[in-house]
Amino acid sequence: MKFAPFLNLLLCLVFAPLSVLGAEAPAEKPNILFIMVDDLGKEWISCYGAEDIRTPNIDALAAGGMKFHNAYSMPQCTPSRATLLTGKYPWRNGYVNHWDVPRWGVGYFDWKKRENTTFARLMKDLGYATCAAGKWQINDFRIEPQAMKKHGFDDWAMWTGYESGVKASAERYQDAYINTPDGSRTYKGEFGPDIYTDRLIAFMKAHREEPMCLYFPMALTHGPLVPTPDEPDAKTGAARHKAMVSYTDKLVGRLVSALDELGLREKTIVIFTTDNGSGSGIVGTRNGKKVKGQKGKESEAGTCAPFIVNSPGLVPSGVETDALTDFSDLLPTFVELGGGKVPEDLTVDGVSIAPVILGKAKDSEREWIMALGHGPARLDEKGVRGVKDFATRVIRDKRFKVWVSSEREIIRLHDLKEDPDEKVNLLGSEKPEHLKAIEKFRKVIDSMPEKDARPLYEPRAANPWDRKVK
Structure with missing residues (x-):
């Protein structure tokens, strides 16, 4: 080898720009599709023993992949979302209770705080195209229409959450009020869950040549209980809930079919879970027992979520595992699957379960999990x-x-x-x-602080809809 070319090569290697996450990535980075249903316990997923419904598309993911029995979400909406986005427990990120930002005004999930770094921003650093669709509810898009972009998402279609004083924004299902990069508006005559799903599929088509990280925090099956396009005549609350679960399963099937049609199935890791247990007014039968919905409770029915991982060729099939995991593990898991490492200056509580998912380890490193x-x-x-x-x-x-x-x-x-x-x-x-x-x-x-942290955000001038200190 001649000296000059060799020296040039050496200099390129030494001075090549290093990613914040700098780690050797696999030859082909897998896509990640993370699906999280709103308010649904194991008693409504048939592969977990539900007897009042069939969920064939979700069941197929479990049969062809890995089903977890010891996976914890948090007991309610905001704590679950903040935990999975940041890899931090609520006592550290400050979201130790539910806080509905569009409805209550004060406080928001602040992208300017390093501690609030999301998995989306880290995955973008690894070269991933990122998209989110469904329910966000931890920013007010009236104040910051580009909040999703600032949190690391290239594209999005999110129900705004109920914005105080904006009656149309109450709708997440029929005539859904949705924020996209073009702003917020009512989609008259359209069913929100279809719009969210269509957005993800369109993003897959547009970015099929790039690694993608797709986040689908579903609006389904949270109340209000509504008829679906497939069952418009459902009248009772119980019938509507069942119809909404069936529609959830249908949308999972649509996404998996889209991956198949695009030739992305074998390099896409699909994760299916829920943010907490079913609503308190919902009763399902699981393994011969009646289970009352335990949303907001710290019982197993409120926190031990269905958790299924599937990817033909990447994730072993037909596996059931008692490995411990909780929502704080998602951020480090996504980063490791993408070939990176969590930055040393970013504190996370979670531990990557990528080795378990990929069949390289039979158990996680967790000795305990928390909700x-x-x-x-x-x-x-x-x-x-x-x-x-x-x-x-x-x-x-x-x-x-x-x-x-x-x-x-x-x-x-x-x-x-x-x-x-x-x-x-x-x-x-x-x-x-x-x-x-x-x-x-x-x-x-x-080992935990005596006092929990507060949510980190910069105070703003008061808005008319802000909740007042009592």
């Missing part, structure tokens, strides 16, 4: 904060689970192997395995 965040947050003279200084939370491993009070005390211990319905409180037991579990979880609690 917290239910009920509405409140305002004080400093702005948005949690209801308590220390939010109640639940922590579990593969066998035991503890409930933790706002005084940082363990108030319940359950053996989920023997008592999956959490009826028997073992606190006070002298059995060695119970004492060992208490000691283990006590150390976890002691």
Whole structure:
């Protein structure tokens, strides 16, 4: 080899620009399609034992992929979304309770704060095209119409959330009020879930030659309970809920079919989950038992979400796993799947489960998982904060689970192997395995701050619709 060309090559390698996430990527980066249904427990997914409905498209993902049994969401909307977007638990990112920004005005998910860095921004750094469609609700698009772009999404079609004083914005289903890069408007005569799905499919077609990270936080199946285009005559709440679940399954099928038609199926990792349990007025049958919806509760039916991963050729098929994972793991998992590493100056609580998903490890690195965040947050003279200084939370491993009070005390211990319905409180037991579990979880609690963080955002001038401090 001649010296000059060799020297030039060496200099190129040494001084080549390094990504913030600089890590060796696979030869071909997989696409990621993350689907999250709103308000749906395992009792409404037939592959998890639901008996009142069939969900064939979701079931097919499980049969041809990996089904998790120990995956935690947070108990309610905002905590789940903020956790999965940032990789941080609610006690760290400040969203320890629900906070509906368009409706209440004050506070917002602030893209200017490094701590609020989303997986979308990191995936863009790795060369991914990014798109989101469905429900956001943690920014007010009247104030910042380009909030989604600033959070890292190249394209989007999001229900605005209910904007106080804008009656049309209440509609996420029929005549949906949707924000896109062109602004917010009513889509008269159209069914919102179809618009969100169409947007994702159009993005797939336009970016099929690039790696894509697609985020689909569905509007379905959250209330109001409505008829669907397939079942327009559904009258009762129960019939409408069932119709909405069936339509959810249909849309999952549409997305998978689009991947097939575009030749993207075998290089796309599809993840299906839900943000929390079903609404409290919804009752389903699972494995012979009636299950009342537990949205906003820290019970297993409120937090232990369906979680399915599928990709022919990348994800092993027909696998059921008891590996522990929760929503804080999603950001580092996406980054590792994209060939990167989480920046050293970005704190995350999650651990990548990419090795489990890809069949390179039989178990995750998690020794415990956690869920917290239910009920509405409140305002004080400093702005948005949690209801308590220390939010109640639940922590579990593969066998035991503890409930933790706002005084940082363990108030319940359950053996989920023997008592999956959490009826028997073992606190006070002298059995060695119970004492060992208490000691283990006590150390976890002691590792957390005594006071939860507040949401990070820069205060703005007051708007007429802002919620006032009581």
